[in-house]
Amino acid sequence: MVTDTDLTQKQKSRQPIGFDYKAVARYLSGFLGLVIIVLIFQIASEGGLLQPRNIRLLINQSFIIMCGAMGASFVLAQGNLDLSLGGVVGITSTLGVMTAKVYGPVAALAVALVVGLCVGLIIGSVHVLFKVPAIILTICMMFALRGITWILNDDGSIAMPASLAKYDTLPNKLIVVGIVFVIVFILFEYTKVGKYSTAIGANATAARQSGVPVNQMKVLAYAISGFFGGLCGFLSMIRAASSSTNSGSMFEINVLTALVIGGMSLNGGSGAKMKSGLIGALMLAIIQNGLIIWGLNDKWQQAVQGAILIIAVAISYDRKNVVVID
Amino acid sequence: MKKLIKTVALILTLVLAISVLLTGCQQTPTGPKETTTAPEAKDKLPAGTKIGMTILVNDGLFATMAQYIQYIADNIGFELVLDVGAFSPEDQVASVENLIAAGCQGIVFCNFSEAVLPKIASVCDEAEVYWAQYCRQVDDPEIVASLNNAKYYVGRCFENNENVAVRVVKAFEDLNVKKTAIIGPATGDTTTDTVSAKYKALCQEKGIEVYTEIRNAQEAADCTAAAETIVSNFPDVEGIIVLSGSTGKLEGVFKGLENVNKLGKIKVGALDASANIIEDLRNGSVSCANSGQFVDNMFTTMLVLNSVLGTPLKTDGKATIECEYVAFYKAADAEFYYAHMENLGEKIFAYNLDEIRQMIKYFNPDFSYEKLQAIATAYSVEDVKTRHNVS
Numbered sequence: 001m002v003t004d005t006d007l008t009q010k011q012k013s014r015q016p017i018g019f020d021y022k023a024v025a026r027y028l029s030g031f032l033g034l035v036i037i038v039l040i041f042q043i044a045s046e047g048g049l050l051q052p053r054n055i056r057l058l059i060n061q062s063f064i065i066m067c068g069a070m071g072a073s074f075v076l077a078q079g080n081l082d083l084s085l086g087g088v089v090g091i092t093s094t095l096g097v098m099t100a101k102v103y104g105p106v107a108a109l110a111v112a113l114v115v116g117l118c119v120g121l122i123i124g125s126v127h128v129l130f131k132v133p134a135i136i137l138t139i140c141m142m143f144a145l146r147g148i149t150w151i152l153n154d155d156g157s158i159a160m161p162a163s164l165a166k167y168d169t170l171p172n173k174l175i176v177v178g179i180v181f182v183i184v185f186i187l188f189e190y191t192k193v194g195k196y197s198t199a200i201g202a203n204a205t206a207a208r209q210s211g212v213p214v215n216q217m218k219v220l221a222y223a224i225s226g227f228f229g230g231l232c233g234f235l236s237m238i239r240a241a242s243s244s245t246n247s248g249s250m251f252e253i254n255v256l257t258a259l260v261i262g263g264m265s266l267n268g269g270s271g272a273k274m275k276s277g278l279i280g281a282l283m284l285a286i287i288q289n290g291l292i293i294w295g296l297n298d299k300w301q302q303a304v305q306g307a308i309l310i311i312a313v314a315i316s317y318d319r320k321n322v323v324v325i326d
Numbered sequence: 327m328k329k330l331i332k333t334v335a336l337i338l339t340l341v342l343a344i345s346v347l348l349t350g351c352q353q354t355p356t357g358p359k360e361t362t363t364a365p366e367a368k369d370k371l372p373a374g375t376k377i378g379m380t381i382l383v384n385d386g387l388f389a390t391m392a393q394y395i396q397y398i399a400d401n402i403g404f405e406l407v408l409d410v411g412a413f414s415p416e417d418q419v420a421s422v423e424n425l426i427a428a429g430c431q432g433i434v435f436c437n438f439s440e441a442v443l444p445k446i447a448s449v450c451d452e453a454e455v456y457w458a459q460y461c462r463q464v465d466d467p468e469i470v471a472s473l474n475n476a477k478y479y480v481g482r483c484f485e486n487n488e489n490v491a492v493r494v495v496k497a498f499e500d501l502n503v504k505k506t507a508i509i510g511p512a513t514g515d516t517t518t519d520t521v522s523a524k525y526k527a528l529c530q531e532k533g534i535e536v537y538t539e540i541r542n543a544q545e546a547a548d549c550t551a552a553a554e555t556i557v558s559n560f561p562d563v564e565g566i567i568v569l570s571g572s573t574g575k576l577e578g579v580f581k582g583l584e585n586v587n588k589l590g591k592i593k594v595g596a597l598d599a600s601a602n603i604i605e606d607l608r609n610g611s612v613s614c615a616n617s618g619q620f621v622d623n624m625f626t627t628m629l630v631l632n633s634v635l636g637t638p639l640k641t642d643g644k645a646t647i648e649c650e651y652v653a654f655y656k657a658a659d660a661e662f663y664y665a666h667m668e669n670l671g672e673k674i675f676a677y678n679l680d681e682i683r684q685m686i687k688y689f690n691p692d693f694s695y696e697k698l699q700a701i702a703t704a705y706s707v708e709d710v711k712t713r714h715n716v717s
Contacts, residue, residue, distance in 0.1 A: 156514035157439030160441075240442055240445055292427070293427055295428060
């Protein structure tokens with residue numbers, strides 16, 4: 001007679017001895033994608049990509065997406081999407097400029113964060129109370145926010161007070177990314193928020209039966225996403241020194257793309273990783289910047305960008321948690 | 327396992343470091359490359375001149391601009407780097423940064439909205455890269471002041487957008503159109519906003535009714551839906567002004583009107599021309615189209631190129647070059663235009679290579695800002711007929 005204990009021992013005995021190479025490969029896949037893309041463009045641009053000046057530029061072009069992607073990690077870990085982020089960036093950058101003109105940068109930051117947080121809370125609450133699918137809800141919210149952004153930007157665009165330009169420095173950007181990373185990392189790895197989010201993404205029903213407050217966690221995840229979306233709006237305003245009817249356009253797609261090429265599983269669960277946003281945002285900036293430094297014909301740029309993205313996703317995407325129905 | 331991860335990470339880092347060493351870390355030149363040899367030919371610029379250009383979309387107008395400048399670059403001897411598709415302020419800043427990173431010494435730029443311009447000025451000043459705007463006037467006095475203080479801002483070239491509205495209203499008046507509507511892209515675009523505002527003002531003045539204005543018609547399908555919506559809600563509408571007809575948007579409006587059996591019955595006036603404008607004018611699908619602004623980009627390139635070569639056309643203040651659209655009212659207008667002014671197939675343009683060389687001080691030391699202004703002001707069908715001796 002075979003007991004449960006024997007079975008467990010037998011199963012254990014079948015596990016490979018020594019290193020779990022697959023786990024290592026999975027862990028490093030995002031980095032590997034990044035390294036390959038760096039290599040491709042470093043060679044194609046004859047060394048232009050990794051010049052100090054261009055590295056600074058890459059940070060300039062990726063740090064807002066990094067912040068947005070890290071903020072959206074909780075929503076994605078739960079297996080949901082937040083397609084309202086572009087709208088949040090648009091409205092918060094516009095309100096930020098308007099506030100900064102009268103009350104200064106601190107008030108502008110506060111307004112951007114509060115508005116972003118409120119939008120997130122609204123999305124989360126409507127999602128759990130009225131059972132509206134998140135993808136539909138966030139798309140609707142994106143349209144609504146973009147409409148308000150157009151109304152607020154009556155003349156097409158609003159210039160930021162020139163005095164705020166002094167905040168657009170590399171150290172400030174690195175500090176912001178660092179702070180966001182630390183906050184999100186702690187939340188994701190060392191608190192119930194992160195663990196519950198991955199549990200919901202893995203199986204919401206099982207998580208609920210295990211005592212996870214699924215609805216509260218969903219609202220919280222959208223609130224975090226909206227809050228950091230508001231931060232991105234403020235940062236976008238500082239970077240572009242203005243807001244316009246187009247502020248934040250395609251931001252949600254860039255964030256999603258960054259997360260996916262960084263290795264994040266769209267199904268959520270344990271496939272959700274904090275590093276995805278950072279790596280993916282950097283990869284995205286390198287591809288966009290590298291194609292121009294390369295001097296590739298504009299007609300080929302999009303095709304090559306698509307091909308590189310496919311390669312990057314093939315390398316870095318975590319397929320462990322993906323269920324494919326044939 | 328941690329040891330293995332560290333080992334693999336170390337290997338990857340080493341590979342990266344070696345690649346950096348192998349491919350080199352030379353500095354990007356910020357000015358024209360110094361050449362010790364004389365130019366290969368008298369009709370070519372010194373080697374190493376690189377100009378960057380942002381184009382909003384890869385559509386008919388912007389594609390024509392890019393092809394024209396590429397043709398000039400190939401024959402006159404400079405390198406052109408294109409960046410396509412920057413609409414939001416942050417993307418426009420990134421676009422300019424990328425062109426600078428690509429080693430461009432001058433940038434020909436088209437802003438979506440103007441509040442981003444001081445930031446562009448600051449990026450270009452920091453990188454010591456000359457830049458100028460094409461197809462854009464600047465209205466905000468504070469932004470104008472900021473641009474005037476920017477060391478590397480050369481100037482701007484723009485069309486008289488209000489005249490588009492004037493011509494369309496005149497065409498509608500001639501056709502006895504009294505009930506109209508507007509279709510256009512999202513607000514915030516300087517050009518289309520100007521046309522819209524002037525059109526509404528003129529309609530009020532002339533007693534022409536504007537039933538509705540549908541914006542955010544960003545592509546052909548949006549325009550089709552917009553046209554159908556207008557006819558459905560205002561069945562007695564007699565005319566539609568299309569604020570941006572490029573990228574198939576004008577064709578989209580035609581399709582919408584065709585779907586409701588109103589093509590040719592409802593008069594259409596437009597900024598930009600459709601791909602089959604000759605046929606569309608002939609069959610009455612459009613009554614007034616305004617095109618020909620691809621030369622604006624060339625004038626701007628000349629401003630930037632002369633500055634990059636160390637022979638700026640305007641040394642006191644910033645250049646402002648204004649030119650006019652070419653209006654099409656009948657098929658013959660467009661036939662002449664596409665044969666003698668924008669003939670991409672046979673490379674026949676409103677300004678030929680000899681005329682362009684004369685706009686560059688390197689070839690023609692006597693050329694001046696005033697002369698460029700005069701050339702731009704004179705730009706018209708009649709001007710081309712006279713210069714190229716065609717009829």
